[in-house]
Amino acid sequence: MTKPILQVEQISLAFGGVKALTDVSFEVPTGSVFSIIGPNGAGKTSMLNCISGRYRPNQGRIHFDGRDVTKLKPNDRADLGIGRTFQNLALFGHMSVLDNIMVGRHHLMKNNWLTGPLYWASPAQKEELAHRREVEEIIDFLDITHVRKSVAGTLSYGLRKRVELARAMALKPKLILLDEPMAGMNLEEKEDMARYICDLNEEFGITVVMIEHDMGVVMDISHQVMVLDFGKKLITGLPEQVMQDEHVKRAYLGLEEDDIMQEAG
Numbered sequence: 659m660t661k662p663i664l665q666v667e668q669i670s671l672a673f674g675g676v677k678a679l680t681d682v683s684f685e686v687p688t689g690s691v692f693s694i695i696g697p698n699g700a701g702k703t704s705m706l707n708c709i710s711g712r713y714r715p716n717q718g719r720i721h722f723d724g725r726d727v728t729k730l731k732p733n734d735r736a737d738l739g740i741g742r743t744f745q746n747l748a749l750f751g752h753m754s755v756l757d758n759i760m761v762g763r764h765h766l767m768k769n770n771w772l773t774g775p776l777y778w779a780s781p782a783q784k785e786e787l788a789h790r791r792e793v794e795e796i797i798d799f800l801d802i803t804h805v806r807k808s809v810a811g812t813l814s815y816g817l818r819k820r821v822e823l824a825r826a827m828a829l830k831p832k833l834i835l836l837d838e839p840m841a842g843m844n845l846e847e848k849e850d851m852a853r854y855i856c857d858l859n860e861e862f863g864i865t866v867v868m869i870e871h872d873m874g875v876v877m878d879i880s881h882q883v884m885v886l887d888f889g890k891k892l893i894t895g896l897p898e899q900v901m902q903d904e905h906v907k908r909a910y911l912g913l914e915e916d917d918i919m920q921e922a923g
């Protein structure tokens with residue numbers, strides 16, 4: 659069994675009287691693609707937010723890469739290698755694609771715009787160049803070279819989602835959290851995105867934790883799937899095991915077996 663890069667232990671989170679998560683535990687093996695599925699309001703985004711540090715759980719612990727990160731702020735978790743994208747696009751629409759991606763990069767840079775005049779000194783320039791080279795690699799990998807100088811806000815939805823992924827990758831994460839990376843995409847865009855996720859996992863060795871509603875994609879690219887329902891974990895397992903589970907069929911999918919296999923096919 660591969661060592662887990664992420665260990666989530668007995669996480670509970672409430673907003674006033676609403677229990678978003680109740681006693682949820684799971685482990686994500688290093689190098690895997692791990693999907694979280696469940697109906698609307700099941701607690702999926704809340705769980706990603708607990709992992710990224712945006713939400714502080716009322717109970718439980720989170721270990722990342724052998725370290726207890728439960729009390730760390732989002733930026734500190736990003737420094738340790740937790741990257742993320744959001745359910746709704748969060749790009750700077752007026753900035754170029756390249757600049758948007760460099761934003762993801764800046765926390766890795768010793769010399770940044772905050773250092774002011776130092777920027778023009780030679781070490782800072784060299785550092786900027788080295789970063790640019792790595793960012794160009796990511797741009798190349800995600801096939802967005804042709805739009806690298808375009809203003810982000812002018813791009814198609816599918817391309818903007820790809821730029822967002824590039825920005826998250828620019829942080830050099832060990833773990834990347836993707837909140838519905840295929841939402842709002844057409845079939846072709848979905849296929850592209852699925853391929854990029856597989857490739858970033860295999861070629862860059864980045865572990866992926868992903869929320870996704872498209873069952874076909876989930877079945878195709880996940881190593882493991884966890885199902886949440888009303889803030890509780892129903893099951894974690896291989897995609898085919900999860901889809902066969904009676905509770906999952908009833909509670910989440912609400913479909914007959916034939917429908918499920920059709921969706922997955």
Ligand SMILES: Nc1ncnc2c1ncn2[C@@H]1O[C@H](COP(=O)(O)OP(=O)(O)OP(=O)(O)O)[C@@H](O)[C@H]1O
Pocket residue numbers: 673676677678696697698699700701702703704705
């Ligand atoms: N910031 C918040 N303030 C108050 N309630 C919240 C907040 N975030 C989430 N919730 C509530 O917590 C519960 C879980 O929401 P969450 O967004 O995590 O579910 P989800 O599974 O991601 O849903 P969806 O698939 O619709 O995105 C819901 O009842 C939601 O209304």
